[in-house]
Amino acid sequence: MSRESALVSTQWVEDNLDTDGIVVVEVDEDTTSYDKGHIRGAVKLDWTTELQDQVRRDFVNKQQFEELLSRKGISNDDLVLLYGGNNNWFAAYAFWYFTLYGHTNVKLVDGGRKKWELESRELTNEVPERAATQYVAQEQDRSIRAFRDDAVAAIGVQNLVDVRSPDEYAGRLLAPAHLPQEQAQRAGHVPTSINVPWSKNVNDDGTFKSDEDLKALYADAGIDDSKDTIALCRIGERSSLTWFVLKELLGHQNVKNYDGSWTEYGSLVGVPVALGDEPGEA
Amino acid sequence: MCGATKGGLSLDGVNVAKEAVIQGQVLRDGEPVESAYVRLLDRTGEFTAEVPTSATGHFRFFAGDGEWTLRTLAPKAETVDRTVVARTGVVAEVEIAI
Numbered sequence: 001m002s003r004e005s006a007l008v009s010t011q012w013v014e015d016n017l018d019t020d021g022i023v024v025v026e027v028d029e030d031t032t033s034y035d036k037g038h039i040r041g042a043v044k045l046d047w048t049t050e051l052q053d054q055v056r057r058d059f060v061n062k063q064q065f066e067e068l069l070s071r072k073g074i075s076n077d078d079l080v081l082l083y084g085g086n087n088n089w090f091a092a093y094a095f096w097y098f099t100l101y102g103h104t105n106v107k108l109v110d111g112g113r114k115k116w117e118l119e120s121r122e123l124t125n126e127v128p129e130r131a132a133t134q135y136v137a138q139e140q141d142r143s144i145r146a147f148r149d150d151a152v153a154a155i156g157v158q159n160l161v162d163v164r165s166p167d168e169y170a171g172r173l174l175a176p177a178h179l180p181q182e183q184a185q186r187a188g189h190v191p192t193s194i195n196v197p198w199s200k201n202v203n204d205d206g207t208f209k210s211d212e213d214l215k216a217l218y219a220d221a222g223i224d225d226s227k228d229t230i231a232l233c234r235i236g237e238r239s240s241l242t243w244f245v246l247k248e249l250l251g252h253q254n255v256k257n258y259d260g261s262w263t264e265y266g267s268l269v270g271v272p273v274a275l276g277d278e279p280g281e282a
Numbered sequence: 283m284c285g286a287t288k289g290g291l292s293l294d295g296v297n298v299a300k301e302a303v304i305q306g307q308v309l310r311d312g313e314p315v316e317s318a319y320v321r322l323l324d325r326t327g328e329f330t331a332e333v334p335t336s337a338t339g340h341f342r343f344f345a346g347d348g349e350w351t352l353r354t355l356a357p358k359a360e361t362v363d364r365t366v367v368a369r370t371g372v373v374a375e376v377e378i379a380i
Binding site: 030033036085086087114117118119120165166167172173175176177178179197199200204205 | 317319321322324326328329330331332333334337342343344345346353355356357358361
């Protein structure tokens with residue numbers, strides 16, 4: 001895994017919009033942004049209605065994922081290029097999701113929707129029509145997904161990387177500052193988790209920082225290369241971005257994303273919680 | 283009615299008493315800019331949140347008490363930084379010219 005295998009530039013996307021076997025997919029936190037204009041030919045994935053089970057708190061299952069991609073006209077051998085707003089938060093989440101179900105021919109558009117817009121590249125309202133496919137997914141790759149018991153077991157043992165903003169980590173805020181703050185769960189962080197905000201991975205224009213800068217970032221933060229790593233945030237999407245950096249750009253082994261993240265952990269009865277800016281004791 | 287000041291976003295449905303709201307509008311030559319991005323940086327300059335502006339150039343954050351910086355990015359414009367103080371129960375309105 002490397003920058004070359006996991007990322008494409010906005011220019012590369014523009015140059016390859018008409019290439020067969022390439023499907024551009026937009027996934028946004030704001031699920032209406034596709035409808036306000038998108039990259040020509042891009043397919044929309046709605047993370048709230050299409051990637052989440054609509055009853056239980058979980059992902060769509062293998063069969064649902066197969067039906068979804070078949071309906072969207074995505075084939076097993078297509079190269080999927082993911083982009084989205086908010087510095088690719090949800091595009092990275094979708095990248096992790098595609099990887100979870102075994103679709104390895106997938107890349108992120110470096111800088112995502114923001115860079116595309118800031119460069120004044122073309123957006124269209126035309127929705128493409130793609131013929132349905134017979135997509136076949138793999139079983140979930142559990143080596144990249146952490147559950148609550150994994151997070152609790154990792155306290156004081158593995159690298160726990162909490163990628164929320166410093167104020168959320170410390171317990172001063174419960175959600176990102178563009179969302180209302182009223183929530184049911186307790187504030188704080190998993191003891192011994194280190195705080196490396198996801199935003200440190202990216203430049204102002206949404207592109208990823210250089211490998212050298214990213215290596216230095218995690219070395220300085222105290223990541224122990226000899227240990228497995230779990231990334232978490234509030235609902236698992238920002239930590240997908242950090243999972244992407246550690247696993248796909250820096251090539252770390254055994255990196256899991258904890259998609260339950262703080263909205264689950266902070267609601268568990270009886271688990272330890274640390275407050276303030278320091279990681280705290282196991 | 284409590285809430286929205288002249289030209290500001292409607293605060294219907296927002297419990298203003300419990301939130302430290304920072305909101306405003308991005309303008310170019312007096313006209314709203316709908317394709318801008320506003321980043322909220324905390325007192326140490328650390329990124330906290332980012333929103334694209336609406337069709338009317340508006341943006342809103344739910345911050346905490348203290349001093350914040352708004353960094354605005356837009357096509358064909360220089361980056362603009364503005365500091366703002368937020369306080370729970372108060373709506374800080376900011377107009378940003380690019």
